[in-house]
Amino acid sequence: MASTLSASALRLSKPEVAVFSSGVASMGLEILAGRMIAPQFGSSIYTWGSIIGVFLTALSLGYHHGGRHAASRASNDRMVKVFLATALYVAGVIFFGDVMLRSAVAFPLPSRFASLPAVTLLFGPPTYLLGFVSPYAAELSEKEGTGEASGHVYAVGTVGSIVGAFATTYFLIPALSVAHIGLVFGLLSIATAVYVARPSIGRERAGRSLAVALVLVVAAASGGVGLSATGNVVYQTQTPYQELEVVDRGDTRTLYLDGQPHSAMDLDDPNAHVFDYTPYFHMPLLMTDDVDRVLFIGGGGFTGPKRFAAEYNVTVDVAEIDPEVVRVAKEYFAVEESENLNIHTTGGRQFLQETNRTYDLIVLDAYKKDKVPFQLTTVEFMRLANDRLDEDGVLLANVISAPSGPASKFYRAQYKTMSRVFPQVYSFPTQGGPVVQNIEVAATKNGTHISQAELAARNERRDIGIDLSEEITSYRDDARTDDVPVLRDDRAPVDSLLDPMVGQRYVVGEASESNETTANESDADATATAGAASDAIRAPEATRTAV
Structure with missing residues (x-):
């Protein structure tokens, strides 16, 4: 009897899995944003201030709008749609990220605010969508009372954010490229959507999930439009400190760190x-x-x-x-x-x-x-x-x-x-x-x-x-x-x-x-x-x- 109760206590409900995954994805995307923005705008305190401010603003708007409609609209089906939409937008960020970054430079802003449009365009929408998950999950929670339900949901979401922060910082960024890290968070969103939709996922939802997953994989495999420096990219990776590329152009090999030429070598000498x-x-x-x-x-x-x-x-x-x-x-x-x-x-x-x-x-x-x-x-x-x-x-x-x-x-x-x-x-x-x-x-x-x-x-x-x-x-x-x-x-x-x-x-x-x-x-x-x-x-x- 005790073991049955213990297993039941450890089993996460669908709303809990949803809010945990949203915490992982939102914090992971926030750290990833620093890597994507740095080559164009640098990684100064102004850039990171813009990233943190945009993510907090987008989450707050998502919480607000999701909370206003949670009583009448909260459902597992809507959370499925939120996660699939998030994954689809992440695919767009992977594929068109560099184009979006360069277009955002055109905004006539003081230099310290220059990265704001880019961060907002790339990461505002998916973060806003993830903000809907917590109020929906609180409404669908099995906990008694509003206070207990909301406290439990935000605790689970915070644990997810902690996992997302450490996993992205210590494992994903040292091991994977920006495109592949985006793929991880996109697939996480799709997997969460499938889990929340089960057991009666239905042919239509399964088809949508498969289609979004395919778009994600294609975007990651392509490496995006214009993401690399001109020339033959010999090697590319994310280190714990910076984005690193080795590019050959003619007889010259160049080392790029965060998108800027840092060193060059004559291949013949x-x-x-x-x-x-x-x-x-x-x-x-x-x-x-x-x-x-x-x-x-x-x-x-x-x-x-x-x-x-x-x-x-x-x-x-x-x-x-x-x-x-x-x-x-x-x-x-x-x-x-x-x-x-x-x-x-x-x-x-x-x-x-x-x-x-x-x-x-x-x-x-x-x-x-x-x-x-x-x-x-x-x-x-x-x-x-x-x-x-x-x-x-x-x-x-x-x-x-x-x-x-x-x-x-x-x-x-x-x-x-x-x-x-x-x-x-x-x-x-x-x-x-x-x-x-x-x-x-x-x-x-x-x-x-x-x-x-x-x-x-x-x-x-x-x-x-x-x-x-x-x-x-x-x-x-x-x-x-x-x-x-x-x-x-x-x-x-x-x-x-x-x-x-x-x-x-x-x-x-x-x-x-x-x-x-x-x-x-x-x-x-x-x-x-x-x-x-x-x-x-x-x-x-x-x-x-x-x-």
Whole structure:
């Protein structure tokens, strides 16, 4: 008798299954929304605020309208229709999501609200439909009394939301693509509809369920309209941190993170510089002497670390937080760990806090146009980096911003913050004009000022395997900082500083072949050059080949 009661207590009723599934789907779709919206609008606090606000608004409207009509309309049949309609809309999101995103950009809104139309268009309707489930389930509940019925329904729905949040975050996103995650929630909705309709599902309902399931599968199999970057998509996945794509176009392989080009490799020459900002990683070699150990914070396609490890007699450490980025770099970007190249799968700040090593050069290459880990921008982080640099060490930050104009706020705030810790700070915009671009900001522990002329002279004397004369022409040693804050751990308004860049084109050029030189063209030439021996960094033991 006791076992019969226990089994009965554990068996969920149809309304309970419905409200549990709606909780799983609504929270799962909310987390998925962040991944779909990020490539177009970024993943700033404004984007996530829009996502949370739209989902709460849509659910509230669904609760309200469903509650008004629950007494007269609530039925299992109506819940079946709600779940099938939700699944069908999710199929549309999978197939037309990218087109809908691009069309939503046309709305004339301030940049911080730019993602609102897209989130509303893609996820407002299915979330609104799922909002009907809870009041319908409360009306159909077997519990006695309105309070007990509603409390039980919302408790079950909340448990579903918890399951949806954890399952999507820890299992679905690391394992599946956006389209396949959408397929999972669509099929969940169809399965719930079938469960609620049983045992007399009927031929008509079965046919509708099968038709919607077929549409979902076709949409997921197609990958959607215009979801991938132009070119041959070699590999695509969702990592715990970002959307990742490897795309081949001609002889160039590009790594895209959240839809933006992050690194590129020449398939014929894996160590060559493809993007025009990566040669600037060598600029600190003209600012300090005797570089033995280098740390890169942020790996991506490992353009800089590969080049340094291959060409210089130095030890290169890389701190890359995303293990999937490391795996992809090894499989698709010719990255191999060695005595000279060590990869640590951890955050940059955490690595600096835990290591007891010091470095001659730290390259901070973990920023994106619209997603900057604020903990790597603050004055406290700069002090930590300063402590991990040798006496004549250099910190180089690859900042994505504009050198002037409204979109320059983040660059100028970063410049001001670095200036609070380091005695000398220089910057090198990689493009002409006030467009959003890579700006290399170099800070030295040595207080001696280095002029543009001195840099040019050192470029002539030193043998660093690359000609930086063109890069030196963009030299700056000051920036207007009176209207931007110093970034601190307790106040780093990075999102608001990045806000003026929303909607602006991020310009990345190709590296010029003219700045690549053969390192050891002639021992006689090197000996004859005055001051070359004292100025040179540690050169490789073998002759390097021009790339």
